[in-house]
Amino acid sequence: MVSFFIVLFSFFFLSIPVSTTDTISADSTLYGDQTIFSSGGTFKMGFFQPGNSKNFYIGMWYQQLPVQTVVWVANRDKPVSDKNTAVLKISNGNLVLLEGNNRTPVWSTGLNSSSAAY
Template structure:
């Protein structure tokens, strides 16, 4: 193997490692303890109905974390986390799991929004459900789909009314 071929092989391996690390840090609908969401990264509910990420309303220069309909051509935001405290730079801000909570850190890495649970769970995950509800769960539970959420966006103010499954029964 020539030096040039060895160099190209090393470059490809580094690129592959970067891609695997980047793409495995966020599951399609989940933010886990080792992942952060920033910039243009989003998560999408398992059925593709809703998307969560940073958005900028209208001509504003401020950015918010929100949930919007994924399948509607005009972005229709249905829930906003940091409506009182927007961020200026979505590339430096981070949404992540920290000390058992989902938190939003601004450009200075100061916490500006949090789920503020008193959970003692060590393996917390945030999951965007296909009904538009963002839930914080104990990821170590074997059947988390039926477990009681530690926190959920449906219990927090929004501009859009959602019918909860259990309310419709």
């Protein structure tokens, strides 16, 4: 299931403009209020805060619906408390979410090259 989302992420989001940077790639990050859009503009990805929660999650949601409709959440079981110190990046072919000034790992796809489906 995780490999499906890696493929989905790669298909829709890699090398797509980010709100304050040109692309998300192995040497760039997504943090704070930055978001990326799918090529057709249907989906948006970034940090979001559901309802009255004080926590933040990395997720994908429909861009053009009036009510935020989340279709995927990366760190459902491990939210972050401050989106401005959390960073989503690509490392060794994995999506990795780090939190805090010391960049503590919070979530990762955890795939190695032999388990990824291509």
